[in-house]
Amino acid sequence: MYDERYRPQLHFSPKENWMNDPNGLVYNKGEYHLFYQYHPYSMVWGPMHWGHAVSKDLLHWEELPIALYPDELGQIFSGSAVIDAQNTSGLKTSDEDVMVAIFTHHGEDNEKQSIAYSNDRGRTWVKYEGNPVIPNPGQKDFRDPKVFWHEESEKWVMSLASGDCIRFYGSPNLIDWKLLSAFGSEYGAHGGVWECPDLIQLLVEGEDQKKWVLIVSINPGGPNGGSVVQYFVGEFDGEEFVCDDRPEVVKWADFGRDFYAAVTWSNFPEPIWIGWMSNWQYANQVPSEPFRSAMSIPRKLGLRRVDGEFTLVQSPIDLSSLFKKVIVSNETITLRSSETFQVKLDNRQIFAKANVMNSTASEFLITFKGEQERLEIVFDQKRNEVRIDRRDSGQISFSELFASIDRMPLARLNDFTLILDKTSIELFVNQGNRVMTELFFPLESEFTLEFRALDGEVILENVELRHLESTWK
Secondary structure, eight states: OOOOTTOOSSSOOOSSEEEEEEEEEEEETTEEEEEEEEETTOSSOOSOEEEEEEESSSSSEEEEEEEEOOBTTBEEEEEEEEEETTOTTSOOOSSSOEEEEEEEEEETTEEEEEEEEESSTTSSOEEOTTOOSBOOOSOSOEEEEEEEEETTTTEEEEEEEETTEEEEEEESSSSSOEEEEEEOTTSSOOSSEEEEEEEEEEEBTTSSOEEEEEEEEEESOOTTSSOEEEEEEEEEOSSOEEESSOTTOOOBSOOSSSOEEEEEOBSOSSOEEEEEOOOTTTTTTOOOOSEEOOBOOOEEEEEEEETTEEEEEEEEOOOGGGEEEEEEEEEEEEEOTTOEEEEEOSSSOEEEEEEEESOOOSEEEEEEEOSSOEEEEEEETTTTEEEEEOTTSSOOTTOTTTSOEEEEEOSOOOEEEEEEETTEEEEEETTTTEEEEEEOOOOOSOOEEEEEEESSOEEEEEEEEEEEOOTTO
16 A cells, blocks of 8 residues: 555655665656666565566656566666667667666576667567677676667767776677776775766856766765765776866765665656665665665756865755745744744645755754654754664664664755655755765654754745645655
């Protein structure tokens, strides 16, 4: 019924069993395809398949039959999908444009890249007889191909995670691949293995230029522990990626504990991505059932100069179609020391946003409170940071690594947007310059939302608070 205690009401989750990385994100004829790492027989990580769902609006999803099953070459690990509109692969057999999936075949200590194709809009799939199209070069971690058509060099380009770096391959037809270059062994964070790359071009806000952004997930090694997504900004000429920043510079896409393996939709003009909303530190133990894991809200991507640095910015897709009960609309709220603003919540599907004006408080707090439980967000102007404290947020005993205070640097607070669902919070600060995504698993059923200022005053303008409809109804 999609109404279990910890079933997200705004985020995609499978009907049952295990899910992790988003795969094969592609848009075709009015449908957004979401493939994903899936174990159809258990709620813990196991032999990987490609699950499949489609949506017309990125909010309401229809789960379809499993797309790809393991075979003699191995499990079906992460990858991508493209529309081969020019039939460069020669795999088109119908009036439909052929959809080609590029994925990792995972055998015991042997990962290689393979393809499959569909001539009926992704409903049925045939694996290419000549798989693998890129054999293993003698490396243990060699996976997660993300492919796009590079107009300038007129070829398909693949980004592939290769141990502690990204290898780039080129192909005229998605079948015959040539190694182009490698990047990253001396750049960025290396606290764990590199995974799930994506290479996209973004227009710089307010400027007449585009930059290339290389996205790389890393596990472990996050700023607050475990899984995380980092990114690099630079130039790509069809052969090599050159980073603008010094090798030691690290840029995190999301400072929370629960946003990983994010990649963008292909064959769509607007850059939109989605991530797996969990962390490998405790993903196998979270207390949801009969399923485990959900995806983030899809997010629009942009690039902005912030204090002279190119910064990846994110904003949630338009949720106005889910707006239900108005709690507060376009109001101004003034908070002084020891004063609070509270609203009782009808459910835990909340959209909230505000501009922050003339803040003199040492701390501004947003708290989701039950009788004994709380999830607290603290904007600390003395320490120039945001903290999310989930130590008393409900069920925490399933993993000794779950209860935490997680931090994100923030020099000043101008605005915020919050999306609260049954088991998650997504926080976007300063028009998406900074983002945090965190899970929590409350035991209580009644909650209050509280705004509070400490040691000073906070003026919130254009305050918007709304309950959101379930996407499953």
